[in-house]
Structure formats: structure tokens, C-alpha cells
Amino acid sequence: MxxxxxxxxxxxxxxxxxxxxxxxxxxxxxxxxxxxxxxxxxxxxxxxxxxxxxxxxxxxxxxxxxxxxxxxxxxxxxxxxxxxxPAQSEPDILAEDIPLDILYEDDDLLVVNKPKGMVVHPGAGHYSHTLVNALMYHCRDNLSGINGVLRPGIVHRIDQNTTGSLLVCKNDFSHNFIAGQLKEHSITRRYRAIVHGKISSDGTVNAPIGRHPVERKKMAVNEKNGKPAVTHYRVLEQFEKFTYIECVLETGRTHQIRVHMSSIHHPILGDDVYGPARCPFPGLQGQTLHAQVLGFIHPRTGEYMEFSAPLPQYFEELLEKLRQM
The missing domain is CATH 3.10.290.10 (RNA-binding S4 domain)
Structure with missing residues (x-):
């Protein structure tokens, strides 16, 4: 505005x-x-x-x-x-013994493979069974406090029904260092997704993203009030009515891949917000989107590190179904 x-x-x-x-x-x-x-x-x-x-x-x-x-x-x-x-008191967030799929861990940070359906941090309607509840149990008091009591250790996030690599910071030093890389867009983030329709060639979506002008809970390509957003996509495999792609983020806007792919008429399969109202695969929970690769410079050693989260089982099974159709 x-x-x-x-x-x-x-x-x-x-x-x-x-x-x-x-x-x-x-x-x-x-x-x-x-x-x-x-x-x-x-x-x-x-x-x-x-x-x-x-x-x-x-x-x-x-x-x-x-x-x-x-x-x-x-x-x-x-x-x-x-x-x-009015002032609102923050609820007490309790540590919970929830198993974590840890891809890497040291004294400064850890990389976890977040499962589908898990919310990253507590918020309205989700004050338990979140990734933060699990991290509080696993890390005890060793989580950065920059983002407050509701988001200890959280320096970036992925959506509830998006799976894959997520970086967590154990102290404020590492949090500030990683936040700087996020601001400079120097962190490697590669996603895998299945989208509606056939995409014939690789491409880039360069379109600002901001709050949807009518539906407040949604994001949208917003030329007037949006922030710059760039998503590169590469075709991995084509099916009759769908395409398996890899997406590389230059920026990290809320719902970026989901909004960008929908804007070019290839919404992500299973996306109940930006895709078709009816999912062609009953039982599919949310968007078929996986944060596979995460790469960054380690705050303590200065070395580049890269981690890959394997595709979840539901994703692999869905690919096999599409190959047989």
C-alpha cells in the first residue's frame, strides 16, 4: 500500500x-x-x-x-x-518426547528432516506436538532465544504439510550467522514437487509475492505490495497429467513455490489452498512438496555444508503410481 x-x-x-x-x-x-x-x-x-x-x-x-x-x-x-x-500472555510451551529424524547435529546447530503434518512452531491452535516441542526435549536449554519463547531455535520454517530439511540453531551466535545468509539469499534450497499439467521445459518465475488482496490467509503474486520472489524450476519427469520438478529458491517468501507454480497454472498436487478444490488422489494430505537439499556456510568453521533429506515414502509411492498410469 x-x-x-x-x-x-x-x-x-x-x-x-x-x-x-x-x-x-x-x-x-x-x-x-x-x-x-x-x-x-x-x-x-x-x-x-x-x-x-x-x-x-x-x-x-x-x-x-x-x-x-x-x-x-x-x-x-x-x-x-x-x-x-490487548496484551496477550504467551502460553507455556512444554518439551515433548517426540522422535526426530536428525540429518546432522553439532554444538551450534542441527538439521532435521521434518515429517508431513508437523507444524514447525507453536501458534494459534497448535501449542503441542510441534517441531519446537520435540526440539525442547532433545536440546534441553540449548536453543537460540532470538525469536522468543514460541520459536526457540527456529531461524526459518517450512509449511505444515511440506516435508524435508530444516535448519535449527542452538545459540544466538549461530542464529545471527545463519539469518545473515538467509537475508543475502546465499543458502542453497532445492525442493522436489509434483505439479498439475505437463511442463515441457525448465523455467523461472520472477514475480513479487505479498498478502492476497481479498483472502487474508493466502499469499499471491502481488505487483503493487509484494516483495521480490524468484523460483527456478527444472523438469525431472513427465507424466500424462502431471510433472515431477525440482525447484530452486533465490528468495524465501511465505508459500513461495506454491504461489509461483499456481500462478503459471501448474499448482502443486495436493495443495488444498492454491490448487484445485478436488484432489485426484483421495487421502493425499496437503501439497506434494519436499525440501530435499539444504546447504549453508557453518557459522563456526566457515565451511560449506550440504544435506539431503530422502523423499518420504508417500512421495515415492505416488511417483510409482504416476509412472504406471
Whole structure:
């Protein structure tokens, strides 16, 4: 939103039982904005579920021109909208004895092969059985604390139904070092995927990715508000209605491969967000996407290291089915 001025003031968390707030967000409606309900306007600009925003409106925590408004209020050009977001206590995250498939480990970091269906770190609706719960048990207190109590050790992540290589940092030194490589796009990340349709040749998708303009929980190719995103893909094997490909990331945007492949009309098989509503293989859980290769410079030794996570069994079996069709 190039023309929208957004001011955010971080306030101290109030540990009281009344209507104190920890964060105040002020949004000034663009001069050329089309009048629309304020709940819709906020859902496209703020994080949080629609029900959470509705709750703020009902509690008179949203005002326009200094006056509390309801969800039905229609925004006008120049409106100064203030949203008071209450302090929320962070839940206790417990260590859980969950087996980990560890590809590599030393005193600074470890590389794990994340299984399908496992959420990387706790969040709304997922405060147990996550990778972080398992890491807390395995590493005890040896995890970086830069990303807070909900994401100890986590320097990057992959989606719940994406499998494969994930790097975890045991201390702040390694976390900062790896984060620098991620920022410079110097980490090697190669994925395997099965996509809909026949792709005849290798290619590159160079298209910015940002929040979907209508569906807040989705990402999309967004020329106006997106961040640069580049995905290279290589054809590995063709089938009658699908193609097995390798994707190499230059950038690491949320849902990047899923959004990019969908944007060129080759969504990932099984993707229930960016692909067809009906999956041709009943029982397939989420996108057929695997983070196979992860390469980086070790923070302590300065040496380049590269690890490969084997394709999961479901992926191998699916490839065999396609070869026989």
C-alpha cells in the first residue's frame, strides 16, 4: 500500500485485568479509498483472524476519529483509525518426547528432516506436538532465544504439510550467522514437487509475492505490495497429467513455490489452498512438496555444508503410481 501511511506505536504491556492494551495501531485511510465496512478493511491490513478483529470491534477497541465504531461502519477517505490490541500472555510451551529424524547435529546447530503434518512452531491452535516441542526435549536449554519463547531455535520454517530439511540453531551466535545468509539469499534450497499439467521445459518465475488482496490467509503474486520472489524450476519427469520438478529458491517468501507454480497454472498436487478444490488422489494430505537439499556456510568453521533429506515414502509411492498410469 504505497499511498497508505501506517503508524505503529509499541506500548508497554499492561498487566491489569481491565481494558488496557499493549499495542496501538493507527491507520490513515487513503484519499482515493473506496468506502467499505471497517471489519473488511482491517482484515486486509492487520494480522489476526476475522473473529479476533470482530472481538476488538465489539469491545470498542476500534475507533475512527476518536469515536468507537462497530463492524458495520464504512470507512471514509482520510479516516484516522485506531486499533487497541490487548496484551496477550504467551502460553507455556512444554518439551515433548517426540522422535526426530536428525540429518546432522553439532554444538551450534542441527538439521532435521521434518515429517508431513508437523507444524514447525507453536501458534494459534497448535501449542503441542510441534517441531519446537520435540526440539525442547532433545536440546534441553540449548536453543537460540532470538525469536522468543514460541520459536526457540527456529531461524526459518517450512509449511505444515511440506516435508524435508530444516535448519535449527542452538545459540544466538549461530542464529545471527545463519539469518545473515538467509537475508543475502546465499543458502542453497532445492525442493522436489509434483505439479498439475505437463511442463515441457525448465523455467523461472520472477514475480513479487505479498498478502492476497481479498483472502487474508493466502499469499499471491502481488505487483503493487509484494516483495521480490524468484523460483527456478527444472523438469525431472513427465507424466500424462502431471510433472515431477525440482525447484530452486533465490528468495524465501511465505508459500513461495506454491504461489509461483499456481500462478503459471501448474499448482502443486495436493495443495488444498492454491490448487484445485478436488484432489485426484483421495487421502493425499496437503501439497506434494519436499525440501530435499539444504546447504549453508557453518557459522563456526566457515565451511560449506550440504544435506539431503530422502523423499518420504508417500512421495515415492505416488511417483510409482504416476509412472504406471
Amino acid at each position: 504505497d499511498e497508505q501511511k501506517i503508524l505503529t506505536e509499541q506500548l508497554h504491556a499492561q498487566k491489569t485485568s481491565d481494558a488496557e492494551f499493549s499495542t496501538q495501531k493507527i491507520l490513515i485511510v487513503e484519499p482515493d479509498a473506496v468506502p467499505e465496512r471497517i471489519d473488511k478493511y482491517l482484515s486486509e491490513r492487520l494480522s489476526g483472524s476475522r473473529s479476533f478483529l470482530q472481538k476488538l470491534l465489539k469491545e470498542n477497541r476500534v475507533s475512527a476519529g476518536g469515536v468507537p465504531v462497530k463492524a458495520s461502519y464504512r470507512i471514509c477517505a482520510g479516516d484516522v483509525i485506531r486499533v487497541d490490541i
